[in-house]
Amino acid sequence: MELLLLGVSHHTAPVDLRERVDFSMRGVSEALRALSECPSPAESVVLTTCNRAEIYVSCTDTDTTQRDLARFMSRFHEVPEHELEPHLYTRIGGDVARHLFRVAAGLDSLVVGEPQIFGQVKDAYAVASGEHRTGALLNKLFSWSFTVGKRVRADTGLGEGAVSVSYAGISLARKIFGSLKDLTVLVVGAGEMAELTATHLQSQQVRRIAVTSRTRARADALARKVDGMAVDWTAIDDELLEADIVITATGASTPIISASTVGRVMRARRNRPLFIIDIGLPRDVESAGGDLEQVFLYNIDDLRAIISENLARRQEQTALAEAMISAEVDAFLAWLRSRGTIPTVVALRRRFESVRQAELKRLDAKLNGLGPEARARVEEITQLLVQKLLLTPTERLKTASDDATAAQYAEVITEVFSLTEDSPGDPPVSAPAAGERSPSRSTSKNTVTS
Numbered sequence: 001m002e003l004l005l006l007g008v009s010h011h012t013a014p015v016d017l018r019e020r021v022d023f024s025m026r027g028v029s030e031a032l033r034a035l036s037e038c039p040s041p042a043e044s045v046v047l048t049t050c051n052r053a054e055i056y057v058s059c060t061d062t063d064t065t066q067r068d069l070a071r072f073m074s075r076f077h078e079v080p081e082h083e084l085e086p087h088l089y090t091r092i093g094g095d096v097a098r099h100l101f102r103v104a105a106g107l108d109s110l111v112v113g114e115p116q117i118f119g120q121v122k123d124a125y126a127v128a129s130g131e132h133r134t135g136a137l138l139n140k141l142f143s144w145s146f147t148v149g150k151r152v153r154a155d156t157g158l159g160e161g162a163v164s165v166s167y168a169g170i171s172l173a174r175k176i177f178g179s180l181k182d183l184t185v186l187v188v189g190a191g192e193m194a195e196l197t198a199t200h201l202q203s204q205q206v207r208r209i210a211v212t213s214r215t216r217a218r219a220d221a222l223a224r225k226v227d228g229m230a231v232d233w234t235a236i237d238d239e240l241l242e243a244d245i246v247i248t249a250t251g252a253s254t255p256i257i258s259a260s261t262v263g264r265v266m267r268a269r270r271n272r273p274l275f276i277i278d279i280g281l282p283r284d285v286e287s288a289g290g291d292l293e294q295v296f297l298y299n300i301d302d303l304r305a306i307i308s309e310n311l312a313r314r315q316e317q318t319a320l321a322e323a324m325i326s327a328e329v330d331a332f333l334a335w336l337r338s339r340g341t342i343p344t345v346v347a348l349r350r351r352f353e354s355v356r357q358a359e360l361k362r363l364d365a366k367l368n369g370l371g372p373e374a375r376a377r378v379e380e381i382t383q384l385l386v387q388k389l390l391l392t393p394t395e396r397l398k399t400a401s402d403d404a405t406a407a408q409y410a411e412v413i414t415e416v417f418s419l420t421e422d423s424p425g426d427p428p429v430s431a432p433a434a435g436e437r438s439p440s441r442s443t444s445k446n447t448v449t450s
Contacts, residue, residue, distance in 0.1 A: 001042060001058045001059065001060060001137050002058065002059055002060065002062050002092060002093060003056070003057075003058060003091075003092065003093055003094075003096040003097065003137065003141065004041075004056075004057050004058070004059055004062050004065055004066060004069075004090065004091070004092055004096065005054060005055070005056050005057075005090060005091040005092075005095075005096045005099060005100075006054070006055050006057075006066060006069040006070060006073070006088060006089070006090050007047075007052060007053055007054030007055060007088070007089060008021055008052065008053055008054075008084075008087045008088055008089070009051055009052035009053075009054070009089075009108070010051040010052070010110050011089075011108075012087045012088070012089055013087035017079070017083070017084070017087055018050070018051065018052075018053065020077055020079050021053045021073060021077045021079060021084070022048055022050075022053060023046050023048035023053055023076075024048050026076075028046050028048060028124065028127045028128075029127060029130075029131055031046050031076060032044060032046055032127070032128055032131045032133050033131065034072070034076055035055070035072060035133075036133065038068050038069070038072055039068070040057075040059050040061065040064055040065035040068040040069075041057035041058065041059050041065055041068075041069070042057070042058050042059060042060070042135065043057060043058040043133060043134050043135045043137060043138040044056065044057045044128065044133050044134075044138075045057075045124055045125055045128040045133065045134060045138055045142065046124060046127075046128065047103075047120065047121060047124040048124070049116075049117065049120050051109070051110050052103075053073075055069055055072075055073070056096065056100065056138060056141070056142075057069065057138075058135065058137040058138055062092050066090055070084070070085060070088060073088075093336075094329060094332070094333045094336070096141070097141060097144070097145075097329050097332045097333070098325065098326075098329045100121070100141065100142070100145045101144075101145050101148040101149075101325045101328055101329060102322075102325055103117060103121060103145075104117070104118055104121045104145040104146065104148060104149035105118075105148060105149045105152035105153070105158070105321055105325060106118065106149075106152075106153070106158060107152075107158070107318065107321055107322065107325070112158070112311075112314055112315075112318065113158040113314045113317075115153075118146075118149045118150075118153070121142070121145060121146075121149070122146060125138075125142040140332075140335065141332070144328070144332055147328075148324070148325060148328045151324065151328075152321045152324055152325070155320075155324065156317040156320050156321050156324070157313060157314065157316075157317045158314055158317045158318065158321050165193065165197075165279055165300060165303050165304070165307065166193060166196040166197035166200050166279075167200055168303040168306045168307055168310075169197060169247070169277035169279070169298065169303055170197070170200045170201060170204065171306075172275075172277075172296075172298055172303075172306075173245055173275050173277070174204075176273065176275055176296055177244065177245075177273070177275070179204075180201065180204040180205070180206055180245070181204065181205045181206065181207075182205075182206070182207040183206050183207060183244040183245060184206070184207055184208045184210070184242050184243050184244050184245070185198070185201050185206050185208065185209045185210065185228075185243060185244070185245045185246075185247065186210050186212070186236075186239045186240065186242075186243035186245070186246045186247070187209060187210065187211045187212070187222065187226075187228070187247045187249075188212055188213075188236065188246065188247065188248040188249070188250060188256065188257075188284065189213055189247075189248060189249040189250040189251070189280070189284075190211060190213040190215070190218035190219050190221065190222040191249055191250075191251065193249040193279050194211075194222065194247060194249040194279075195222055195225065195226075197247050197249070197277065197279070198211070198222065198225075198226045198228070198247065199225070199226060201226075201245065201247075202226045202227065202228075206245075208228070208229070209223070209226050209227070209228030209229070210223075210228060210229050210230075210231045210239050210242075210243070211223040211226070211228050211229070211230050211231070212230070212231045212232065212233050212235065212236060212239065213233065213250075214233050214250075216230065216232075216233075219231070236256075236257070237261065237264075237265065240257075240261070240262075240265045240274075241265055241268055241269060243274070244272075244273070244274070244275065245275045245276075245277070246274065246275070246276045246277070247276075247277045247279070248276065248277070248278045248279070248280050248284035248285055249279045249280050249284070250280050250284050251280060251281070252280065252282070252284060253282060254282070255282075255283060255284055255285055255286045256284050256285075257276075257284060257285045257286070257289065258286050258289070259286040259287075259288035259289040259291075259292075261289075262274070262276075262285070262286075262289035262292060262295060263289070263292055266292055266293070266294065266295060271293055271294045272294065273294045273295075273296065274294065274295050274296070275296045276289070276290075276295065276296065276297045276298070277298055277303075278297060278298065278299045278300070279299070279300045279303070280300075281300055283299050283300075285297060285299075287299070338397070344397060344410040344413055344414060344419065345394050345397055347414070347419040348390065348393065348394070348413060348417060348419060349386075349390060349394075351417050351418075351419060352386045352389065352390060353386065356382050356383070356385075356386050359382075360378070360379075360382065393409075393413060396409055397409050397410060397413070
């Protein structure tokens, strides 16, 4: 079985095409069930995020399966093949492992080191496993990727520091309040940035999220998405009295919250801390409002400065992360090669075991005088001898430096020990024991007579 990956991502396709091949629109489970009707893949996992749509499979014929997967993706998403094909990429064998390990570690993300992708990889595998679409090869590949992803994040600074505007704001809020649990949030605006920041805050288990927008329908829609409550645009001042965190992202041409409004609110709040994330451009809050006691006002330029610093720090850790992944890929490839030699190892062990049992049977009359404990000891010693004799050839097969060497070793061992003979379980002619005459062959191949 070979590993094969086919997909599109932010590296190869524009956002409009990525939106059209998003498997989450119809559901990953449905995609896996539809994919099971393709004859080529033996195992499959579908990974879909806002920036990628990938299918990981094990198969016997990579060329045929690649064509089948491209046709499947085209049909499933109703995107003509000629539109999809220029944006597809494929990986085979060890390159699949390297790609997945980099994805799980956050190295292949639009924002390097972003943490969400690790959970998305785990979710993709869990769905495929639940649909009984994975087997030994993909189980090993994905479980290995989880280990790599965790290790890269633990041993490098790749995932440290906020590198998106919304997450940078949340990180600053945590520095001021500590835990954000049970805090009250006001979201002013209902666009993409407001939604993303509100979603991050929701994951922090805030107590309440109020959403307001000049367009009430948009406020209602965002409130539903974040389990919040839509409030009237005219209620901003009242909500400022209650809020601990305020997010503004309206796109208004002039400030919607003046410094005087902030001052009036802070007096009524008795200077209880107010944290404001102004990601509007132009700014939604007059900058003088941030000069007031216990008001923590950050605009988009402040957040971008934090992001630039964090990105530079992450870049320093990228080389270390790549080296770690290369070592893990080498280890995974060694495991893959060992799988290819398993039939030879099994056949070799069977051959040696058949020789051991045949010799014990031939000497049965001489061993009859031994008591049960002594007979058990003979059995134990002969088993140990076989294990010792097989240790070196087995290890050489499993740890061959490349596929060609592993295949060469397997071929030599198969030839030397006649492992492809019609009766591989029969032992070759053994040397006579002391005091015995040489055995002679009967007319039956490989049958020993004494």
